[in-house]
Amino acid sequence: MTDKIMRPLRLQINAWNGEVANGDELPNRSPWAQREQTRPSGKWLAPAARADPRDWRHPDIGWGLVLPDSDALGSAERMNGADAPEPIRRLLAARPGAPVLRWSMSLGQNFLRRYYADGRVQDLSIAAPKPGVAEGHIPRYLLIYGSPEAIPWPVQYALNMSTFVGRLDLTNEALDRYVNALLSDWSATPCQPRAPVVWRVDHGRDDITWLMARAVAGMLWTKLESDTDLTGRFLLRDGEATRGRLGEALAERTPGLIVTTSHGMTGPLGDEALMRAQLGVPVDVARQPLQLSDLGAWKPSGAIWYAHACCSAGADSRSRYADLFPTNSPISRTVNGIAATAGAVIAPLPQALLGGEAPLRAFVGHVEPTFDWTLRDPVTQQVLTHVITTALYDELYQQKQPGQSFLPTPIGYALRNVFAEAGAFFGAWQDAIKGIDGNVPGMRDWALYRQLVASDRQTLVILGDPTVSLPPLM
Template sequence: MLEEQLYFNGIDGTTGKYLLPPLTPEQVAKIAQCEEFDPAHLRELQHKDRSVKGLELDFAPIEGVDPKNLAETGWGVIFAFDPEAKGPNPAIKEALRELLEHRQRQATQNNEKYYQEYLYRPGESKNQFLARYGVGPGPADPDKMPYYLLIVGEPESIPYRFQYQLDVQYAVGRICFDKPQEYAQYARSVVKAETGHFSLPRRASFFGVCNHEDKPTQLSAAHLVQPLAEWIAQEQPSWEVQSILREEATKARLGELLGGDATPGLLFTASHGMGFPSGDIRQASHQGALLCQDWPGSQWHSAIPEDFYFSASDVGDEARLLGLIAFHFACYGAGTPKLDDFAHRSNLAGGNSTGRSAIAPQAFVARLPQRLLSHPQGGALAVIGHVERAWGYSFSWPDIRGFEQSRRQLSVFQSTLKRLLEGHPVGSAVEYFNERYAELSFDLSAELEEIKFGKDADVLSLAGMWTANNDARSYAVIGDPAVRLVVGNQPFNAFERPTIEPVFLPTALSPEALEKESVFSQIDKKLIEVWINEESPLLTVGNTYTLNFNLSVPERGNIHGDIFSELLPQQGLDTEWVLSSSTVQLKAKTSNMFLEGIPIKGSNKTVWTENFSLYVPIYGDSKTVQLDIKPVFAKNVYISVLIYANGNLYRQFDIELDVVYSRLEDKVSIIE
């Protein structure tokens, strides 16, 4: 067994050779002994491992929260920082509005704080990000941060490392597209799938390539795809299970499963993923494409033609994909990091370098899942795949003696697919891979520590542990982690897959056009409304009232000023509001608020300040922001309001209250 070479997934598209040459267990064990762990991240993995083993409280989410119910788990979005906008990219945010509003309605049924929008700051670690929002380590608590988190941004702006680490504690997905139109098409696809009153047939397809004289695909076809399909057929009798193996697993057949007439609800594939050298013109568009049975196998030693693999360019405009969830076991199937995580392979040649070589000029999301999710006819809901390499020995443990069947380690795959088929959101389903990553990292770090202090290395065990740990860590969800399979009981042959309505985004005006044309004059004016919920005729010192802010078409009759009658940008306007008062105590009632009370020296007064963000859309109303107010004096009672846009003071006014005698509508006024 020690002489047996370990083969790894991935084919170099320029040479036709393996991306990594076969290695012996001793070589892999040597690499493993150079592994280094982030101490803080390792502690969190150890906590998660203990929770899996029942030694600590459940880790994600907290006990009593139903992961199928967004009203209990919450849902949040993490935007990348746009330097020009000094915040989220407004065009992307507007393109996603249909999805954001849909998730907000679902998540806030019981608690309005269960929908959140966050901003990632460049260079921020996971712990720094959580600490900035008042969240510490431990189980996902929706009262502090939602369990389902969607990252919106390219991995150069929000790194894959941040996603890996956040995924230990939360259910995390990512979307990243080239154009706002693609974001909008994905948003509409999700909303259509969840509100369009349709369901897909219960069909799951398993596609397993087995190339000639190719150890990795022979292993995955016989000991991953085929046994998974057989197990699902037995475990889920209400599902039709289709196996496409070996000679049948051609590119043409995969095209039928990815947008053609045979597209299922769930698709699982195992194959080589295509890889290209850094800077190659094909890398961005074809890396992570799926190499099919058309490849003759390991005797092929020249560039791989496109006829052998399935890429984004093979998904035509007529494809029907709406509602699909796909799982691709393939190198780079989800994305590619900038630097090689196989950090120490240069030592195999006798070198001393411990640096990480560049895989690509920059990290990126694979183009195939991007195309599947953003299809103009309606896209897939999510793709599960690898960032970096796929390690075949993660499901076939090399140090277990006996036949290949004895080495199979499929429970994580089985549990994930079972959850998907039983209606769990995809982020909840892949939690088993996160648990496996936590367990393996803990065990691997402990083993390496003992070897460091003199224990003889068990080469086979260490090689298997290291490859399995890398494999479990590298899975990523491309798509919203809260999506799930939308299936019913209709037969497949009688089903026609629906499409989405075309998405038309407003055409952005040039800076010159914006100077000449007031976009605002073409739409409903935005007027500020301030009102109090309680119907008491008097405001009384010591009583608490709910004060509301809204920018909308006037309806309530207590309008106090036209503060946005000038030109609004085409993408709307993100504003920051700062409220302060020494005569009215302010208390946060809506999420994303920062409250502070500062005593005034030499006085019995305190200055209360409150900050919140408010997006002003170009069409329709803004959301309503609420806060509790409690008058503490009866004379000269007012709240000062400052509004900032793009870092500059945009508006300033006071809300003046007569607390003792008059009705609110007679006495609340704004002084500009």
């Protein structure tokens, strides 16, 4: 690819801290796009098994649990998850044959470890796993139980490329509520799949929210609006995109799907307690961060929430973009300030909703910011968000065909092409690196762009069990 890339003079991120601008001049030369990083290479997703990949109960597909490893445990305890809290052990018991896989720092982003009853131990490749629950295999659906300090985000990013993975970091009553709802498939508190709610914040054409409102929320709304089955659909935009109106709409409709596009709250930088308390929450049209009290009358009831905002899922102790810009630039101060102040955490909004009364099914969001540049093709300027809108509508709302039994689409499977796209862009980035070595004009800009897109897609994460799906339209 030697077409001249449209290289912007500035980049914006979807983060707002109330003090620092969210845009920066793009350096003429940056080593960031050329730095080799440890990632899987070659084939990104393992060959699909003959079984329907949506059928996580099939032994050739499978579901498994990922726990931190511990030398304090014996082989049998490591194998059966004896150290996991009671609700997690109950979930394992309800899914017979599900293996427990272990992770430790020594395995990096390359392997998960399986222990067997006869004392054998296997380190299994994350990059190209054999799918299923049999010996030597890694299930396609994985639930990480642990904080991003215990099992770091980059492990989840690596698993995103080859499995369908979610994460839970709940304890005590919150964990018990989620597992009880999961095992009953939210039968006691059903949501309304016919009533999706879309909330799109727009701060004007010069702000990244303008592009997100059109490229993500707007394109999705076009699909939802044309579906005559979705009689309860509702859009909040422009002056209606306030935190109060969002809370009212959720309480009125009990939607099965919630989609929000906005800045994510990332301030105040340096105030650890306050930043952690409001990290990643959507910022409304009046630049007010959403409060849990705004949602007081709403019970999630098994909804799936997709939040396109910086840090909506959490933050890490070191941003992937730490050295993309000069140290004192606005974006560097923002991403490095988030890492230094918040550290490796899950954002408070999904934590509260996944562990609350009548909890969410799943929350899908980013651990890093999205850049305006990565939402468009740099040559044609066409938006590159079709994999997201396809996942949230065409996949999640896929219904049975005539003569077929209903098999819902799990959220992990619905998002598979987002991560496949990450793999494609990582591969294209490597090609651009070769172009740089060969002195091909424009390859430095292509390398930077492709790595930014790949990282943006890969750092989308699922919080909650990846097997959950929307209930059928009855």
